[in-house]
Amino acid sequence: MEETTAIKLATRKRRLFAFLIDALIIGVFGWMIGWSFEDAILQLGNFGRAVGAVVVLLYFGICNSKLMNGQTLGKMLLNIRVVDKNSNYISVAKAILRALPFALYILLNGMPVSDSSDLYPSLILGTILFSIPVLEIYFAIANNKSLQSLHDMIAKTYVVSAKTESSIDLTNQKAVLYAGLALPILIMAIVFAGSSAVANKLIYVKDMQKIVSVASQELPISSITMYRNKTETTNFNGETTQTKLIQVTATKINKDENDTLLAGKIAKIIFDSGFTFEEDENLFIAIIYGYDIGIASKYNSSKFNDTPKNWKEAVKAISILDKTSRKNKPTVDIKSDFWRNVANAQYIVSGTLNVDTNKIQEIKKSKGDYIEFNFVIDSVFKGDIEKKEITLRKFICDINGKENRCNDSNLFTLNGQKVIAPLVKSQRKPGQYAFIKSSVKGLQLATEENANKVSNEVKLQKEIIESKFYTEVCPYTKLADSVKTLIEDMLVASKAESAYVNLERLGKSAIPTIICQMDDRRELAIKSITFKNKSPDGTEKTWHYTPQVVTDVLAATLNFVSWNSFGYIFDGASEEERVSVINGWRIFLWYLING
Structure with missing residues (x-):
């Protein structure tokens, strides 16, 4: 025309x-x-x-x-x-x-x-x-x-x-038009021919699409792709090397989502699906954050590449990091305050509270004071207490303060009743005992059901300490090199102060490794530390602390980065008290992984 x-x-x-x-x-x-x-x-x-x-x-x-x-x-x-x-x-x-x-x-x-x-x-x-x-x-x-x-x-x-x-x-030749119409057909033929062994690839795609579908539904991602990639490279000597990868690319929705955790979750979904890897095939996972609107894009990415065997070993470890790297205050709730206290207590006993009722009335009107009262023991679940009657020391909160956080009403309500109580030795008065925390809300009535639960829990915790902990937890190596380096620096006076600060800066992701290093009893080069008070309820900006050995500062660091009160190790603490704190943290970590 x-x-x-x-x-x-x-x-x-x-x-x-x-x-x-x-x-x-x-x-x-x-x-x-x-x-x-x-x-x-x-x-x-x-x-x-x-x-x-x-x-x-x-x-x-x-x-x-x-x-x-x-x-x-x-x-x-x-x-x-x-x-x-x-x-x-x-x-x-x-x-x-x-x-x-x-x-x-x-x-x-x-x-x-x-x-x-x-x-x-x-x-x-x-x-x-x-x-x-x-x-x-x-x-x-x-x-x-x-x-x-x-x-x-x-x-x-x-x-x-x-x-x-x-x-x-203006002349458009028909031959030009016909050739143009033929081009898409030629391109399609090339694309299909280039996809060799299409029938075999369909098998891969079926498995992969199931994984993609599950990951899309369960994870905080906006998109995910998965495919098998094989490349061959030849060096100057004519030697050919083949690289085989299962490549996964996921775009996360939340900027603050931890890339390592997300990659671990994707790997877990892949392994749980029963996906079969070829021999010498690696799993490559890229986590990206950003957008692509076709006319503009912005991306940041993290890439992880390893063998399926190493991925499997890392998946469980990454699940630990998942639970310890959450930014919000809610920490791992080990069943309840009572069970948390069971994990951290030196002693667990059942007995009867005997508080002078006249003394109760005096304390209720005071602005905060200590009360000493008798506790008659009838059975011991944990620890070695031979006495049948002990003295308990308890600080009573200021009832005129903004918040009665000590929950002293429980103490008065349970007076005269048989209870199960997690205890520690009093730090302030030798020969006396104290509740595991200033609050007594962790006390439970000594019913037969509760007594059986405590017995079973103490038995489990003993198994955790004696065998389960090191075999099921400490293969985790995230930040292990960094933690070990900082521990060595604590032993050098010129490096100790910065080592304390940098250990705390590692944050929640280092919790498992720190707990696994808590057997270290070497003496510190500097035995005076000032931590920032991170508690939103704290009245002081700093906390001064005098640890003696490496274990002590590790326990203090764990308290600050995890917001879990499994115990400081104070100056002058006995080996028994130190071991109790260490075991409490070990039990905490085991619960963290296993629920």
């Missing part, structure tokens, strides 16, 4: 430069959208590309139409414009149709097909994505007279000089 009109076509060079300018403008606009609405876009995952597609349609749809005299900003600078065959400006609808190939490419590139186990939709999508730029370039080169590219031919438009008018014969 031949058309003749009084227009002068814009050169390919001008059109290219105009397009590059427009692409830059759209990119800047996309960056502004991403910067302003990052959180909202992150929730969209791969579907965030729809934002970019809409921007492209609006920009070219408005600017290339009669509303802007057929000129985008790039075309204005290059002095060219878009018209129809009659040299008239086009409508917004036609301008949007003209921009459709670009928007479609942005929308589909990286778009997940589905959770289907069928490989062919992915191949078809790949064909479409590859065909769009190929056809754009092909027609731009092949149409020597009309200079129409794919999007021009779809909308029946031309790009002309904005000022110059002259006659030109």
Whole structure:
């Protein structure tokens, strides 16, 4: 078909430069959208590309139409414009149709097909994505007279000089059109042929899609892909090396989500699914955070690559980190305050509280004081107390204060009744005992059911200390080298102070390793430490502490980074008291892993 009109076509060079300018403008606009609405876009995952597609349609749809005299900003600078065959400006609808190939490419590139186990939709999508730029370039080169590219031919438009008018014969040869239509078919054939052993790959995809589906539902991610990748490299000696990977890429939703934890959770899902790895095949997991709206993107990534064997060993360890690296205050609640006290107590006894009722009335009216009272023991679950009657020392809270955190009402309510009480030796008065914490809310009535529970719990804790702890917990090595280095620095006077600070800075992720190092009884070089008080209820900004050996400062650090009160080891503590604190932390960690 031949058309003749009084227009002068814009050169390919001008059109290219105009397009590059427009692409830059759209990119800047996309960056502004991403910067302003990052959180909202992150929730969209791969579907965030729809934002970019809409921007492209609006920009070219408005600017290339009669509303802007057929000129985008790039075309204005290059002095060219878009018209129809009659040299008239086009409508917004036609301008949007003209921009459709670009928007479609942005929308589909990286778009997940589905959770289907069928490989062919992915191949078809790949064909479409590859065909769009190929056809754009092909027609731009092949149409020597009309200079129409794919999007021009779809909308029946031309790009002309904005000022110059002259006659030109526009001829599109049918052979060019037919060859262009044949290109997608050829591309599809190449794509399918390149996917060797498609039938075998379908088996892989079925297994992988199940994993992808589970991970998408259970984890805080906006998208995830998984595929098998094999590459061969040859060195100068002609030796060929094959690299085999299962590659997983996941985009997390929350910026603060720990990448190591997330990778571990993905690996666990893979192993739990029964997925079969080939010989010498590694698992590669990339965790990315960011967005891609097609016209702008921003990404940060962490990459993890190891053998399936090492991944399996790490998965359990990573689950520990998952429970110890949460930023919010809620810490691992070991069943209840009572059971936490059972874990940390030197002694667990059952007996009867005997508090002088007259003394109770005096203390209730006071602003805080200690009370001493008798406790008659009838049975011992843990520890070695031969006496049948002991003296307990208890601090009573100030009832006029802002908050009666000591819960002293329990003490008065349970007076005269038989209770089960976790105890420690009093730090302030030798020969006396104290409740494991200043609060007595951990006391329980000495019913038969509660007594059996305590007996079973004490038995379990003994097993944990004697065997389970080291075999089931301490293979974990996260931050082990850093912790061990800092411990060595504690023994050097010039390095000790910074070592204390840096150990605390390692935070919750170092808790398992610190607990596994608590047998260290070497004397510290500096035995005076000041910790910052991180408790929101704390009245003092700092806490002064005088540890004697490495174990002592590790216990103090654990208290500060975990917000769990499993005990400080005070100056002058006996070996029995030190061991009790250590065992409390070991039990804490075992519960942390096993629930």
